[in-house]
Amino acid sequence: MEFKLALIGFGVVGRGFTDILIRKRDYLQRKYGLKVKYVGICDIRYGSVINHAGIDQLRALEVVKSGGNLEKYFDGIKGLNAIEFIEHSNADVVVEATWTNLETGEPGLTHIKKALNAGKHVITTNKGPIALAFKELSSIARSKNVKLLFSGTVMSGTPSIRTLIRGLAGCYVSEIAGILNGTTNYILTKMEEGLSFNDALRDAQLRGYAEAEPSMDVDAWDPAAKIVILANIAFESDLKPKDVIREGIRNITLDHIKDAFRRGKRVKLIARAWSDGGSVKAKVTPEEVDINSFFGQVKGTVNAVMYRTDSLGDVYVIGRGAGGEEAGQAILADLIELVL
């Protein structure tokens, strides 16, 4: 099966995905019968090109790597904004990989609605629209008989969402808990080694794990969005990120971490959601967990999620939760789901 794919957002994620597609072209065709033709790329920085005959993926990567603008190097319909781009695209699948906004979901939310309403499958790694409007978007997808896939929004390529939807299909889930933010887990790991919060944050920033403005991570907005996404799937609820009780790690002291360690505990930023009779609750707060536990062994930027189920007890999925290649892999797994 050949998909005509349009990519909105050609940043780290879009390029990570493209890189994997190029590297695995033969493998994907042999194993899954999957072929992918890029019929458009639209990026606020690198320009916007539609070409129904196809856009060379490797050349697009090279153009952008050398700082060029796609509109200068490719033929086709150029200069459209993302909305016009979707309208004029003949793609079967739109990959939405723009930046995250947890207050409005924009611009991703509008892109996704537009693409679904145009009868295109949508794959996204953008947490904003899914955390804010999962119910509405799924309902549009159902009515248009297309798929909305978003496995990269939680734990990146590590299959947290697909495990919940497919791996645990049929289970009742009563609680979800997770270490869903690698940046804060890295900072807490470094603090255990003796660095102050500020030094550990600076270290994370130097390594590219934390942003210059680190509030999304250290104030727990990012894991709040992720636990909302998981909770709304598991509990068929309609939580929003602002409904999450949220306490970040700015006030965690070295003394607290050392004292906890002496008592056989580690301080972790735990995202938690549970169904309590009819109502669904969620919080992200620092918690002390036993060193001798799965969460206690989650170090550095690694992520983990636990689903508490009726038939299987506690099921854990653990792995990396961020990165361009990891997010690219999430998009690839979603794309393969369309042919499996």
Next chain:
Amino acid sequence: MEFKLALIGFGVVGRGFTDILIRKRDYLQRKYGLKVKYVGICDIRYGSVINHAGIDQLRALEVVKSGGNLEKYFDGIKGLNAIEFIEHSNADVVVEATWTNLETGEPGLTHIKKALNAGKHVITTNKGPIALAFKELSSIARSKNVKLLFSGTVMSGTPSIRTLIRGLAGCYVSEIAGILNGTTNYILTKMEEGLSFNDALRDAQLRGYAEAEPSMDVDAWDPAAKIVILANIAFESDLKPKDVIREGIRNITLDHIKDAFRRGKRVKLIARAWSDGGSVKAKVTPEEVDINSFFGQVKGTVNAVMYRTDSLGDVYVIGRGAGGEEAGQAILADLIELVL
């Protein structure tokens, strides 16, 4: 969607599955549009009945619980052996849940071939046929355009196989390692508490974790079959259980376990498979793992698997690996896959 389902094997697994179906009838219909009608049950002990109008699931459970024979309590075509049963069944889906034989795969292997060739989807929890003949069986399923699903063969309902096939779709896997046998892990855990191998084995037998003849577990045949199943999926290989280098836990001494613990290690029975250039290798042997690791924290009857991948590094799935309800949940997740 309503499935007409025929069940071969009405032991702990078949009954565990039936019990979940009864309990979740409304939920499954609402959430997945899934309805399941039993059109036949065939069991070497409890008799064989085909009834196209449907067999009451709760009544079947009650008959068997009170030691009765199904043929006495239900109308329909009775007394057929499993082969005839498949031939005369109008089922869309055959659930094969008979006992495991790792040398011949029988009788499950013949049942599965027969059902696939008759154009029926097959769901099985039987390790024998999948460990011995996955390639052949998948090829029959493909040619007949039906599904062969077997997620319960490894780690029971904990989604190890579905994670590999769908969660990690598109990844290259270079190595698989796992604690895939709960009985031996329970024995090793008890030995760490000071019990001798023989006492720990007896304890496991009293709790129903180990058989009177415990060789499948303690001599590592069971995890050998499981690592073969995972390896053949991941590496597209054709390993057999007898190809696995295999060393059980009979020779593990208390002294070894204590000495390892002093060095920060635990002794675990680790199943491992890896692709080494063109050739695929597998072994199940006792290994020392760091206490401070995910495998080091797997205690009692819990199972765990690690997939080493190109794009995601090491991905772990951890959870229960045995039990009637757990296996029933595996069958349910497979059934839901047919409608998702």
